[in-house]
Amino acid sequence: MKLPHEIVSLLKIKGINDTVVYLVTSSLNGNINLLPSPYTDVYLDEYILIPDLFAQKTKVNLNENRIGIISIVLPYSDKSITIEGPGNIIQWGHPQKFRFYDLTAGDILKQWGNWTEKENILDDENQTKPEVFAQRGVIVIKAEHINYN
Amino acid sequence: MAKLTPRQKNWLEGTGAHIGTASKNGVPTVIVVDKATMVDDSTVKFILSPKQIQLVVKNLNENPRASLGPGGIGSIRAAYQFKGKSFIIGNELFVEIEEIYSTKPGPEAGLRLDNLAYNDVLKFEASRWADDGPPR
Amino acid sequence: MKLNHAMKDALKIVGKGGSVVHLTTCSLEGIPNTVGERFITVFNDEYILIADMFAQKTRVNLNENPIGVITLAHPVKGRTWSFKGPATILQEGLPSDYEFEGVKASEILKEWGNWAEKEPPSEVPPDIRPPVLVQRGVITLKVTEITDYSPENAGNPINTAI
Numbered sequence: 001m002k003l004p005h006e007i008v009s010l011l012k013i014k015g016i017n018d019t020v021v022y023l024v025t026s027s028l029n030g031n032i033n034l035l036p037s038p039y040t041d042v043y044l045d046e047y048i049l050i051p052d053l054f055a056q057k058t059k060v061n062l063n064e065n066r067i068g069i070i071s072i073v074l075p076y077s078d079k080s081i082t083i084e085g086p087g088n089i090i091q092w093g094h095p096q097k098f099r100f101y102d103l104t105a106g107d108i109l110k111q112w113g114n115w116t117e118k119e120n121i122l123d124d125e126n127q128t129k130p131e132v133f134a135q136r137g138v139i140v141i142k143a144e145h146i147n148y149n
Numbered sequence: 150m151a152k153l154t155p156r157q158k159n160w161l162e163g164t165g166a167h168i169g170t171a172s173k174n175g176v177p178t179v180i181v182v183d184k185a186t187m188v189d190d191s192t193v194k195f196i197l198s199p200k201q202i203q204l205v206v207k208n209l210n211e212n213p214r215a216s217l218g219p220g221g222i223g224s225i226r227a228a229y230q231f232k233g234k235s236f237i238i239g240n241e242l243f244v245e246i247e248e249i250y251s252t253k254p255g256p257e258a259g260l261r262l263d264n265l266a267y268n269d270v271l272k273f274e275a276s277r278w279a280d281d282g283p284p285r
Numbered sequence: 286m287k288l289n290h291a292m293k294d295a296l297k298i299v300g301k302g303g304s305v306v307h308l309t310t311c312s313l314e315g316i317p318n319t320v321g322e323r324f325i326t327v328f329n330d331e332y333i334l335i336a337d338m339f340a341q342k343t344r345v346n347l348n349e350n351p352i353g354v355i356t357l358a359h360p361v362k363g364r365t366w367s368f369k370g371p372a373t374i375l376q377e378g379l380p381s382d383y384e385f386e387g388v389k390a391s392e393i394l395k396e397w398g399n400w401a402e403k404e405p406p407s408e409v410p411p412d413i414r415p416p417v418l419v420q421r422g423v424i425t426l427k428v429t430e431i432t433d434y435s436p437e438n439a440g441n442p443i444n445t446a447i
Contacts, residue, residue: 054421056344056345056348057345060341060342060343063341093415093416093417131376131377132376132378134420135418136420
């Protein structure tokens with residue numbers, strides 16, 4: 001589904017230190033994991049992208065259970081939303097034509113495979129600046145359902 | 150239980166495995182066995198020496214979980230890890246495999262295979278590997 | 286404990302005459318994980334280093350239960366050794382004076398933090414060569430116990446003076 005405009009603009013790359021989201025995944029037997037990410041972008045108004053900076057349990061979970069939930073507290077309000085849908089990690093090494101719904105690995109990696117080209121993560125202004133930036137791929141969640149809480 | 154493909158069975162039988170076990174509070178021990186026999190599509194057995202049994206029996210009595218990494222020459226192409234419950238009968242160690250993972254370096258490292266449709270796993274393997282097991 | 290020459294010769298990348306190894310770790314509640322590793326070396330005679338490129342469950346396990354076992358995947362020439370000891374993943378970003386079991390993280394990362402540059406995997410056959418090497422850190426195991434894993438002597442301590 002297409003995401004509403006205000007959510008797209010919330011999750012698109014803007015300045016550093018903007019919206020933090022949680023990516024919620026689960027193992028097949030129900031062990032939940034929360035991955036906080038200060039970095040997100042949106043593609044085709046439908047796919048939420050997060051750089052895979054060696055996510056550990058997220059990766060273990062998506063490798064056996066391809067579903068994710070993005071949870072965001074809306075700014076300037078006490079409302080929160082969750083966005084649910086199929087999840088995957090598109091990684092360096094996938095063939096270019098590797099497909100996840102409307103996306104191909106070649107396209108996603110070319111645009112977001114080096115996230116620092118899009119967003120200045122290594123800027124000293126970044127309050128969560130990593131010492132070393134090592135990106136294995138791009139976590140993708142396809143929005144299929146939104147819950148307003 | 151997880152159903153192994155012919156390729157997975159051939160590699161496991163041909164090269165045996167490094168078998169990881171652990172105490173219930175998480176201290177690992179490894180034994181290595183260079184041959185294995187599939188009992189059915191999901192269960193593999195290894196013949197152990199008395200010393201090997203002595204080394205793992207305490208772990209298995211308190212924690213039956215085991216991990217199998219195919220060993221031996223050429224096993225880099227046996228890019229799998231099998232996990233399951235194990236028990237000893239006589240001098241044989243049985244492992245009932247419940248989880249299968251790809252360990253191929255790259256984007257598929259860590260991918261869980263046993264929850265994919267069996268035919269999809271067969272296709273996955275055929276598209277990635279030219280062999281159907283260790284050289285004979 | 287110090288490793289001997291034969292062990293140091295074996296614990297190298299395949300291109301330098303070494304061997305693939307298996308690294309076994311486990312969760313705190315005892316779920317073991319065994320994976321093959323090929324970027325391997327010995328540091329200061331008693332630490333075994335492995336590049337962290339694809340570790341997932343290994344990483345989860347070491348974060349909660351810092352102990353590991355390393356076994357040579359190809360037990361040829363009597364090299365049936367099992368190396369056990371405290372293990373962790375040293376990563377860029379640790380304080381400059383961070384030490385693990387008597388070794389400085391900065392020393393290890395300076396030399397082995399960019400493995401692909403130091404030892405490019407040119408000898409790896411194409412079908413199993415990782416397409417892009419991104420390294421997050423160095424898995425570091427201090428060897429405190431060496432035992433034999435041959436069937437007849439499984440569990441017996443190895444005398445490193447041999």
